[in-house]
Amino acid sequence: MKKKGCELFMGILKIALPKGRMAEDTFDIFEKIGIKVDWVRNDKTRRLIFTDHENGFQFILAKPRDVPTYVEYGAADIGVVGKDTLMESGRSLPELVDLGIGRCKLIVAVLESTNINTFEDIPFGARIATEYPYITDKFFSSKGMQVDIIKLRGSMELAPVVGLADAIVDITETGITLKENKLKPIGEISESTARLVANRVSYNILHDRIKEITKSLKEVVKCG
Amino acid sequence: MTKRFGQIPRGTRDFLPPSARIKYEVEERIRSVFDSWGYDEILTPTFEFYDMVSTGLGPEIEAIMYKFFDHEGELLVLRPDMTTPIARAVATRLKNELKPLKLYYISDVFRYEDLQTGKDRQFCQAGIELVGPKSPLADAEILAVAVEGAKKSGLSGFMIDVGRIDYLTGVIEDILYNSNVDNDVVFKIKNMIAVKDYVGLEKMLNELLSKEAAREILDLKKLRGGRDVLNQARRISLGKKASNSLNELEATLDYVSMFGFSDNITIDLSLCKDFNYYTGIVMEGYVKDLGFPICTGGRYDGLCRRYGHDIPAIGFAMGIERLILALERQDYFKKDENVRAVLDYFLIYDRAQVAKGIETATELRDKGFAVELEVMDRSIRESKEYAKSKDAKTVLCIDKDGNVFEEKGM
Numbered sequence A: 001m002k003k004k005g006c007e008l009f010m011g012i013l014k015i016a017l018p019k020g021r022m023a024e025d026t027f028d029i030f031e032k033i034g035i036k037v038d039w040v041r042n043d044k045t046r047r048l049i050f051t052d053h054e055n056g057f058q059f060i061l062a063k064p065r066d067v068p069t070y071v072e073y074g075a076a077d078i079g080v081v082g083k084d085t086l087m088e089s090g091r092s093l094p095e096l097v098d099l100g101i102g103r104c105k106l107i108v109a110v111l112e113s114t115n116i117n118t119f120e121d122i123p124f125g126a127r128i129a130t131e132y133p134y135i136t137d138k139f140f141s142s143k144g145m146q147v148d149i150i151k152l153r154g155s156m157e158l159a160p161v162v163g164l165a166d167a168i169v170d171i172t173e174t175g176i177t178l179k180e181n182k183l184k185p186i187g188e189i190s191e192s193t194a195r196l197v198a199n200r201v202s203y204n205i206l207h208d209r210i211k212e213i214t215k216s217l218k219e220v221v222k223c224g
Numbered sequence B: 001m002t003k004r005f006g007q008i009p010r011g012t013r014d015f016l017p018p019s020a021r022i023k024y025e026v027e028e029r030i031r032s033v034f035d036s037w038g039y040d041e042i043l044t045p046t047f048e049f050y051d052m053v054s055t056g057l058g059p060e061i062e063a064i065m066y067k068f069f070d071h072e073g074e075l076l077v078l079r080p081d082m083t084t085p086i087a088r089a090v091a092t093r094l095k096n097e098l099k100p101l102k103l104y105y106i107s108d109v110f111r112y113e114d115l116q117t118g119k120d121r122q123f124c125q126a127g128i129e130l131v132g133p134k135s136p137l138a139d140a141e142i143l144a145v146a147v148e149g150a151k152k153s154g155l156s157g158f159m160i161d162v163g164r165i166d167y168l169t170g171v172i173e174d175i176l177y178n179s180n181v182d183n184d185v186v187f188k189i190k191n192m193i194a195v196k197d198y199v200g201l202e203k204m205l206n207e208l209l210s211k212e213a214a215r216e217i218l219d220l221k222k223l224r225g226g227r228d229v230l231n232q233a234r235r236i237s238l239g240k241k242a243s244n245s246l247n248e249l250e251a252t253l254d255y256v257s258m259f260g261f262s263d264n265i266t267i268d269l270s271l272c273k274d275f276n277y278y279t280g281i282v283m284e285g286y287v288k289d290l291g292f293p294i295c296t297g298g299r300y301d302g303l304c305r306r307y308g309h310d311i312p313a314i315g316f317a318m319g320i321e322r323l324i325l326a327l328e329r330q331d332y333f334k335k336d337e338n339v340r341a342v343l344d345y346f347l348i349y350d351r352a353q354v355a356k357g358i359e360t361a362t363e364l365r366d367k368g369f370a371v372e373l374e375v376m377d378r379s380i381r382e383s384k385e386y387a388k389s390k391d392a393k394t395v396l397c398i399d400k401d402g403n404v405f406e407e408k409g410m
Helices: A005-010 A020-032 A064-073 A083-089 A133-142 A176-180 A200-205 A207-223 B019-036 B050-056 B083-093 B136-152 B165-176 B184-195 B198-208 B211-222 B228-235 B240-259 B320-329 B351-366 B380-389
Strands: A013-018 A049-052 A057-062 A078-082 A095-098 A104-111 A126-130 A147-151 A167-172 A183-192 A194-198 B047-049 B067-069 B075-078 B101-110 B122-131 B159-164 B265-268 B281-286 B295-299 B313-319 B345-349 B371-373 B394-398 B404-407
Touching: A013 A020, A013 A064, A013 A207, A020 A064, A020 A078, A020 A194, A020 A207, A057 A064, A064 A078, A064 A083, A064 A194, A078 A083, A083 A133, A083 A183, A083 A194, A095 A207, A095 B198, A126 A133, A133 A147, A133 A167, A133 A183, A167 A183, A176 A183, A194 A200, A194 A207, A200 A207, A200 B159, A200 B281, B019 B101, B019 B122, B019 B136, B019 B320, B047 B050, B047 B083, B050 B075, B050 B083, B083 B101, B083 B122, B083 B313, B122 B136, B122 B320, B136 B159, B136 B240, B136 B281, B136 B295, B136 B313, B159 B165, B159 B240, B165 B184, B165 B211, B165 B240, B184 B198, B184 B211, B198 B211, B228 B240, B240 B265, B240 B281, B281 B313, B313 B320, B345 B351, B345 B380, B351 B371, B351 B394, B380 B394
Parallel strands: A013 A057, A013 A078, A126 A147, A126 A167, B159 B265, B345 B371, B345 B394
Antiparallel strands: A049 A057, A078 A194, A095 A194, A104 A167, A104 A183, B047 B075, B067 B075, B101 B122, B122 B313, B159 B281, B281 B295, B295 B313, B394 B404
16 A cells, blocks of 8 residues: 555544444544544545545544454554454554543353353354354364354354354344344353553654544543 | 466565566675674575474564474474574584574565565564673674664765663563562563553553652653763662663663764663563664654574573664665655666677677676676667666667677666
């Protein structure tokens, strides 16, 4: 990715913002620390890159799954991404702030009608449908359990219902979707919130600006 | 014929003309810097015994080595770095040489990197190892050669972060001295600091330590900047290990100043790389144009001992592919003066004058010029088009009477 001359001159800080579930809360928290993003939020076009030359920011709207990639390569200097997505990417990125937004739990769930009530009840070689194959593999390995992982891209709750899987590993916020699909959570893998991550080199080069943003975000998170 | 016909393994690349020449030129510029500091080249085999290499490496690199068996069932690896083979050679074959040993390499190494990260699986490293002296001046020399190497290759804005693993370990141990924690906590802390997982670190410390101790460790990342950082660092409660380390670092910075490149150095006492391997100064070099570090290194006094000869050593390695990528992003190759045309002459000749063409070409080559003789039977226009594509400095034409003249307007 070529950097345009004007970007360098203006000292542009590139921020990758997640589309989807966490978008609104992310915009809110940046507004709170004084970084103008409402114009990005309110943009009705399909634009994905928004440059604020005056204040020295460039906002890149990306699929949450892609934020770690953008940041690792330096296409974005910092980014907001859920810990679940970050862990699944397997990328190790400097993690600066727990933003407290996008809170959810990564859980294992099965059909209410089954006899499975704990992790240990899951049979050897059980089929687990998930959007998080890496985390799922690591988790069950750490428990010494062998399972068959079925990677799906969405609507995990369908899999047990149609007999595609014995269990699912999915994120849940309220638990309502699970209930509606007659699924019961049998255990929690981890909790997840949105994090501010940074590119390793950008963290050095743009250290002061990133430090400032980190400090402001921490204060806002603390005060709620 | 398999489906993969025409493809090359993921993570590898062809360097087609002119990329191969560009790579070569960049390597040669760095080589000239190494030569000018009195370093000698060392070459080691492309593959080594697994046992030999794993003796020296940390688990992270061990996990990504290309392993294979030879016909006798011996486990071999494609070398994943150059430092361990050199440590092997130093400990077994050079231990009686006069010190210091100053060695350099420009060699390909191989790592089975995760596809996700888009990293090369075969890449070239240019680096040096300075074996024998354990002194701040030796540390400063490594930094100096790295800075000069980067500059000579054409890179601008090259910065190196410099830290001390022994300081960090010493300070963490001091801070934890009165806390009741397991031994592996220091390891976990250093791990998180190494990857800069400050969120995870804060959560872990808040559970394990007192508020003050947790805060002290989290504040270590503030030890970043110019020489004033050393004063800050001294104000933290210090044991011998940490304060010796700072004294050495200060001396190193004095030498850096004498060498004249203080502007390229940032102190970062939270820099924590491969801490199983490094024992003193650590360094990471980068430019703002690339999201990955270009250069990495440090002092690793314990390595040669593992190969049977206890001797201090320090070195760094620069990733050539990354260096070239950074140069491209700096539009370095867009400036005409930075790209050398290699072909001096392209010779076109009338069909009747082949002999004269060959004679002229030979004469010019004897004089040291790079000459290409047209070998295809085609029109002058086509020949000129080709000559242009080869960036020939001069096109010579030999007419049917054997007159040699320079073609204008090329």
